[in-house]
């Protein structure tokens with residue numbers, strides 16, 4: 001009789017211990033899974049205004065390549081922290097900054113001034129001078145960065161490279 005009681009309390013203790021152990025393992029496993037779902041809500045998109053030159057440097061109607069540090073550059077990242085944009089001065093006060101990254105797979109597009117098109121060397125994607133899709137595999141228009149003029153400096157709102165999601 002005493003042995004049965006002892007066995008029951010031992011069995012009950014082991015079951016409780018396994019329950020606690022299972023609970024701890026479940027919590028440990030679920031932390032990264034919960035993190036995956038909450039991370040996009042917590043992450044703030046890094047955006048920074050970057051100066052690309054005095055307004056007088058750009059002629060109306062011209063499209064030129066400008067480079068600037070990306071929005072999340074760090075002091076030790078060097079050259080890889082730079083990104084670029086095709087910048088067009090549309091009027092005295094209006095600029096358009098196109099992403100250099102093709103919306104197909106991200107290759108840098110070239111501006112062909114005589115034809116007034118952007119051409120992607122990777123798979124032949126073509127965009128019109130306003131960045132709209134013209135031909136080839138790209139699924140959408142070239143992305144644009146917001147542009148502003150501050151104290152005669154043209155500034156581009158640097159943000160992470162727009163990645164195409166098919």
Ligand code: FES
Nearest residue numbers: 102104105120125
């Ligand atoms: S990456 Fe530009 S067409 Fe494929």
